[in-house]
Amino acid sequence: ATTIPISAEKAQPDREQPSKLDECRRCELWQFATQAVPGEGTKRAPIMIVGEQPGDQEDLAGKPFVGPAGKLLDQVFAQAEVDRKAIYLTNAVKHFKWEPRGKRRLHKTPAQREVEACHYWLEKELATVKPKVIVAMGATALKSVMRKGTVALKDFVGKPVRVDGAWVVTIYHPSYVLRVPDEASKHEAFSVMVKGLKLAHELIE
Ligand code: URA
Numbered sequence: 001a002t003t004i005p006i007s008a009e010k011a012q013p014d015r016e017q018p019s020k021l022d023e024c025r026r027c028e029l030w031q032f033a034t035q036a037v038p039g040e041g042t043k044r045a046p047i048m049i050v051g052e053q054p055g056d057q058e059d060l061a062g063k064p065f066v067g068p069a070g071k072l073l074d075q076v077f078a079q080a081e082v083d084r085k086a087i088y089l090t091n092a093v094k095h096f097k098w099e100p101r102g103k104r105r106l107h108k109t110p111a112q113r114e115v116e117a118c119h120y121w122l123e124k125e126l127a128t129v130k131p132k133v134i135v136a137m138g139a140t141a142l143k144s145v146m147r148k149g150t151v152a153l154k155d156f157v158g159k160p161v162r163v164d165g166a167w168v169v170t171i172y173h174p175s176y177v178l179r180v181p182d183e184a185s186k187h188e189a190f191s192v193m194v195k196g197l198k199l200a201h202e203l204i205e
Contacts, residue, residue: 021121024094030095039089041085049134052091068178069173088131119144119147122145133166157171158196167203
């Protein structure tokens with residue numbers, strides 16, 4: 001008789017650790033989102049870029065950074081000469097968290113428990129991609145990557161640190177750049193992002 005090998009996962013189903021991202025019930029956010037948004041890009045990319053969570057358009061499209069923040073990020077990529085297809089792009093939290101405002105769905109910052117619950121998926125991505133450099137965009141991504149409840153972004157921007165054998169480079173989140181009201185500060189914030197990505201590129205060499 002032929003023995004069909006079964007994986008440990010199948011032999012011991014673990015409801016806390018769903019195999020499919022879209023079936024994730026590790027926190028409550030799935031109930032209000034259209035779908036989970038997985039990371040995308042090159043599987044063994046040397047650079048992994050981590051955002052916060054999908055926004056309204058990403059939630060509908062099922063792809064990260066396709067809305068306004070993604071458009072700004074594409075400008076940063078162009079300036080830093082980063083090919084979006086050559087990196088891996090993901091989020092700390094994979095479901096869109098929002099609150100209703102009229103007919104619109106307004107982004108809500110994920111709670112620490114949600115970031116922690118979703119770290120399970122980021123760890124899986126890190127184990128697969130094995131990036132040399134992780135670029136954390138904004139405080140939520142940084143908290144997740146550093147596994148800390150609180151972090152001060154200013155302590156990390158421009159100061160790469162080593163975490164579990166990879167460099168962590170911290171830059172602003174593109175939505176922050178979009179929100180900055182005056183042009184001079186916007187320009188400055190944009191160039192901090194460009195500089196961070198150029199640094200990430202140097203660190204993989
Ligand atoms: N903001 C994020 O952090 N991630 C996205 O995918 C879109 C907007």
